[in-house]
Amino acid sequence: MRTASSTKSNYPVAMTPDALAALENAGFSRRNFLKRAGALIVTFSMAGSARKLAAQSPVQRGTALNQVDSWIAIARDESITAYSGKCEFGQGFSTVQYQLIAEELNVPLDRITLIFCDTFLTPDQGVTSGSQSHPAEFGATGLRQALATAREALFQMASQQLNVPVDQLMVEDGVIKVTANPSRQMTYGQLIGSKTFNLTLNNRAVVKDPSRYSILGTSVPRYDIPAKVTGEYQYVQNVRVPGMLHGKVVRPPAVGAKVISVNEGSVSGLPGNVKVVVKNDFVGVVADKEWQAIQAAEALEVKWSQGDPLPDQQELYAWMRKQPTRDAYTVLAEDVDSMLKTAARVVSATYLHPYQMHGSLASSCAVADVRGSGSSATATIWSATQGVYPQRDSAAMVLGIPRENVRVIFVEGSGCYGINGADTVSYDAALLSQAVGKPVRVQFTRRDEMSGGENYGPAYVLDLRAGVDDKGQIIAWDYESWTLTKGGRPNATTPGNIITGALVGFPTPALVPARGNPPANYANNGNAASSYGAGVVAGRSGGTGNIRGERVLTHSIASPFFTGPLRSPARLQNTFANESFIDEVAASVKADPVEYRRRHLTDSRLIDVLNAAAKAADWDSRPSPKPGNARTGVVTGRGISCVLYEGDNGYCALVAEVQVDQETGRIVVKRLVASQDSGPVSNPDGLRNQMEGGVLQGMSRALREEVRWDEQAITSTHWRTYPVYQFGEPLPVVETVLVNRPDQPHMGAGECTITTVAAAIANAVFDATGARLRQIPFIPARVLLALRSRG
Amino acid sequence: MAALSLKVNGRSHSVDAAPDTPLLYVLMDDLQLNGPKFGCGLAQCGSCTVLLNGEPIRSCVTPVSDAAGQEITTIEGLGTLEAPHPIQKAFIEEQAAQCGYCLSGIMLYGKTFIDQNPNATEQQIMEALGGLLCRCHTHVRMVRALARYAQEVRA
Numbered sequence A: 001m002r003t004a005s006s007t008k009s010n011y012p013v014a015m016t017p018d019a020l021a022a023l024e025n026a027g028f029s030r031r032n033f034l035k036r037a038g039a040l041i042v043t044f045s046m047a048g049s050a051r052k053l054a055a056q057s058p059v060q061r062g063t064a065l066n067q068v069d070s071w072i073a074i075a076r077d078e079s080i081t082a083y084s085g086k087c088e089f090g091q092g093f094s095t096v097q098y099q100l101i102a103e104e105l106n107v108p109l110d111r112i113t114l115i116f117c118d119t120f121l122t123p124d125q126g127v128t129s130g131s132q133s134h135p136a137e138f139g140a141t142g143l144r145q146a147l148a149t150a151r152e153a154l155f156q157m158a159s160q161q162l163n164v165p166v167d168q169l170m171v172e173d174g175v176i177k178v179t180a181n182p183s184r185q186m187t188y189g190q191l192i193g194s195k196t197f198n199l200t201l202n203n204r205a206v207v208k209d210p211s212r213y214s215i216l217g218t219s220v221p222r223y224d225i226p227a228k229v230t231g232e233y234q235y236v237q238n239v240r241v242p243g244m245l246h247g248k249v250v251r252p253p254a255v256g257a258k259v260i261s262v263n264e265g266s267v268s269g270l271p272g273n274v275k276v277v278v279k280n281d282f283v284g285v286v287a288d289k290e291w292q293a294i295q296a297a298e299a300l301e302v303k304w305s306q307g308d309p310l311p312d313q314q315e316l317y318a319w320m321r322k323q324p325t326r327d328a329y330t331v332l333a334e335d336v337d338s339m340l341k342t343a344a345r346v347v348s349a350t351y352l353h354p355y356q357m358h359g360s361l362a363s364s365c366a367v368a369d370v371r372g373s374g375s376s377a378t379a380t381i382w383s384a385t386q387g388v389y390p391q392r393d394s395a396a397m398v399l400g401i402p403r404e405n406v407r408v409i410f411v412e413g414s415g416c417y418g419i420n421g422a423d424t425v426s427y428d429a430a431l432l433s434q435a436v437g438k439p440v441r442v443q444f445t446r447r448d449e450m451s452g453g454e455n456y457g458p459a460y461v462l463d464l465r466a467g468v469d470d471k472g473q474i475i476a477w478d479y480e481s482w483t484l485t486k487g488g489r490p491n492a493t494t495p496g497n498i499i500t501g502a503l504v505g506f507p508t509p510a511l512v513p514a515r516g517n518p519p520a521n522y523a524n525n526g527n528a529a530s531s532y533g534a535g536v537v538a539g540r541s542g543g544t545g546n547i548r549g550e551r552v553l554t555h556s557i558a559s560p561f562f563t564g565p566l567r568s569p570a571r572l573q574n575t576f577a578n579e580s581f582i583d584e585v586a587a588s589v590k591a592d593p594v595e596y597r598r599r600h601l602t603d604s605r606l607i608d609v610l611n612a613a614a615k616a617a618d619w620d621s622r623p624s625p626k627p628g629n630a631r632t633g634v635v636t637g638r639g640i641s642c643v644l645y646e647g648d649n650g651y652c653a654l655v656a657e658v659q660v661d662q663e664t665g666r667i668v669v670k671r672l673v674a675s676q677d678s679g680p681v682s683n684p685d686g687l688r689n690q691m692e693g694g695v696l697q698g699m700s701r702a703l704r705e706e707v708r709w710d711e712q713a714i715t716s717t718h719w720r721t722y723p724v725y726q727f728g729e730p731l732p733v734v735e736t737v738l739v740n741r742p743d744q745p746h747m748g749a750g751e752c753t754i755t756t757v758a759a760a761i762a763n764a765v766f767d768a769t770g771a772r773l774r775q776i777p778f779i780p781a782r783v784l785l786a787l788r789s790r791g
Numbered sequence B: 001m002a003a004l005s006l007k008v009n010g011r012s013h014s015v016d017a018a019p020d021t022p023l024l025y026v027l028m029d030d031l032q033l034n035g036p037k038f039g040c041g042l043a044q045c046g047s048c049t050v051l052l053n054g055e056p057i058r059s060c061v062t063p064v065s066d067a068a069g070q071e072i073t074t075i076e077g078l079g080t081l082e083a084p085h086p087i088q089k090a091f092i093e094e095q096a097a098q099c100g101y102c103l104s105g106i107m108l109y110g111k112t113f114i115d116q117n118p119n120a121t122e123q124q125i126m127e128a129l130g131g132l133l134c135r136c137h138t139h140v141r142m143v144r145a146l147a148r149y150a151q152e153v154r155a
Helices: A017-025 A049-055 A093-105 A133-137 A143-162 A188-192 A225-229 A290-299 A313-321 A336-342 A388-399 A422-436 A446-452 A499-503 A571-588 A593-599 A604-616 A684-703 A752-769 A780-788 B023-030 B086-093 B103-116 B122-128 B139-154
Strands: A030-036 A039-045 A072-074 A080-084 A112-116 A169-172 A175-178 A181-187 A245-249 A259-263 A275-279 A282-287 A301-304 A326-332 A345-353 A365-371 A378-383 A406-410 A440-443 A460-468 A474-485 A549-558 A634-644 A651-661 A666-677 A733-738 B002-008 B011-017 B049-052 B055-058 B071-073
Touching: A072 A143, A072 A188, A080 A093, A080 A143, A093 A112, A093 A133, A093 A143, A143 A169, A143 A175, A143 A181, A143 A188, A175 A188, A181 A188, A225 B086, A225 B103, A245 A290, A245 A422, A259 A275, A275 A422, A282 A290, A282 A422, A290 B023, A313 A460, A313 A474, A336 A460, A336 A474, A336 A549, A345 A571, A365 A422, A378 A388, A378 A422, A388 A406, A388 A422, A388 A499, A422 A440, A422 A499, A460 A571, A474 A571, A571 A593, A571 A634, A571 A684, A571 A752, A593 A604, A593 A634, A604 A634, A604 A651, A604 A666, A604 A733, A634 A752, A651 A752, A666 A684, A666 A752, A666 A780, A684 A733, A684 A752, A684 B139, A752 A780, B002 B023, B011 B023, B049 B103, B055 B103, B086 B103, B086 B139, B103 B122, B103 B139, B122 B139
Parallel strands: A080 A112, A245 A440, A378 A406, A474 A549, A666 A733, B002 B071
Antiparallel strands: A030 A039, A072 A080, A169 A175, A175 A181, A245 A282, A259 A301, A275 A282, A326 A549, A345 A460, A365 A378, A365 A440, A460 A474, A634 A651, A651 A666, B002 B011, B049 B055, B049 B071
């Protein structure tokens, strides 16, 4: 391990012992700050820290959410340590948190250390998901409010010590000064240094007005990128604990298959002190070296029962309609049927979305060290989980030890986009470590990750109908969908929500069929209701549009495969249908797709992002399809879509320009222009990075991705059987437009653009060809089918 | 197990490993390098890429015995935080990463191609990286970073 005293560093070497211990406990061994072009590149290296961690007795901090000391500690040397429950997955949010701390406390970035996601050190903020990090940390009970409370307390202390009223004080670089006589001053370190605040979060503490931001709102470079490009960054795959062994899992070859017998003798001659671990249907091996464990897992003979019968993939969508359902209404206007009857025109369409997977680039990995037995047993788990606390609680159940004795420490894996294998592999490592009494690292194979590790994004069937009056205005909107569910996020009561929990015998809660009740209030969290509905519930309108005759009904059915949140869960599938359908209705009345959307929208911010994307793309205003396009050969077209993510958490719009080869059915996306309004922009370049990745990932999911299976098992087990967009293929021009709203609350950023992509592409293909794509993925065979069925 | 001699990033190491062990596990577990990473183990994604005598290979499917005695370079061997290699600098300047797990493949294949073809267009660079994956889909920035590096090589 290198030391902190590199030549260019202005690293605060004289950190207090507790701050340094906390740092090292959290996995940071070094900080290094490089000055560049007036901006700071803050870099960290976590190399070698895990080794140290295992040997140290844990230093547990108070982590109550409502206590300022849970969030922030200021040392005598002026160094600031902040604690957060929002993790870094490459989305850049920890850099935003550094900016927030520097901004609210008026301190330089290089004085701050951020520690995130460790159950012994950081506040329990649940999971890092759902585009909730900005709303949470800038909300009334998050990091920003804790910082504002701390700053007000520091001003009070300075006021007393300097004997000057608070309103005659100012702060610069962590030094509180008398405004009229700045030589009279006290530093934060002098005021509080290494002592605790002993304060409850004050929800009336005044936060800085975003219009006065000088650090937030600027493109501070990501702190982690230099260490990532130089190979110094420690991912969870690189956690190395002394005496650590390597484990591999042996998953059932068929969905639902049970262990009949395990022939331990089949691996007895293999090198590496191989041990076999069996617990109900959980099977794994442990060996000294990774390659030995891989070979042992391949050699181990396990007799399995037949699996559960799986629905025929060819008939999936018809099968889904016939299953028992649990129903939920988002909106239920009683007059929808009568309005559809009296409408001048009724348009209807059905959209189909397959199961898709996170397909994280890294096969998931975790390291666990479980020691002792009974109530004195302890466990430390290094995991790339989205939620260290839910994992602590559920892993404690899986291990049968008190949850106070379990420490989960987040270490970044590869991008996760939802519940990839990170949680389930953490159970795997913990179970194997418990069985052999030594620290164990488990690295999934690609097959483990894709067919025995993650919770897929579920398939959808969506039926839409619209009634249009004689002026072309939509008067009724009828949405009915079927989707599937099994398991989900693990928590204190449901370790069986993920694969390993179920294999060791924890039940996966069964779907209980039930009829839906009329909603009590309007909540469009899953974006089942379109943007054009008025969302009238209990006499109040909560939607972003003007269609009052609205019925939105979702049926959930039991899934044969584990499901869970996958980037923009439900919202992406629903928005594909809703934003394709509004386009179909617009075409039926020969209206321009942008103008027709505007005609049905009431929310000015949604209209603004729609206009912003259209303007940036130099939108060709006219009805679709594009006049004059030939019915053979290569043609081009443009399409648009928009959404208010989760009904209240980020506005975006997207224009797609495509080229379609009508002989081969191949779609090439030429240009993607995205606009987004998430309230105040914290880091413009970071937001653009998220938007760019979102649109290309959305393009991959729209054009390529579908989980496949046969009678018994998932057959999408690697990148050839689950193809995604990759280097070497045509790269669209990607443009981003940021609509900054410093006067509005912070909204989510990470999942907005991906939500809009499939519909924008389908709409562009319709514009180019007159053929409507209603089933994802838009593979060439399906495009050719749609072209052939053109009217 | 056999004692094998490996030369990695200019330093010689003696490791005890079965000759058929993929090079990646030796670099990752025995030599404790963080640069080359396990993504698929099937030579399908590129996360495990290293240079063998200056040419990119997939270390997840290369037996360690094939690499013994030859020059192996990982992204750690290009430059450091204090003195990053121009290609690393280009990726920092362009902020060309999200999770960054794929970077070994993108940077090492990109560097090899550009060093031989410094006048390549962005489209040619994109095509030269065929067979590599970035699941955060940071392609736009990565191609831009490689184009910036190409500019540097030309200068």
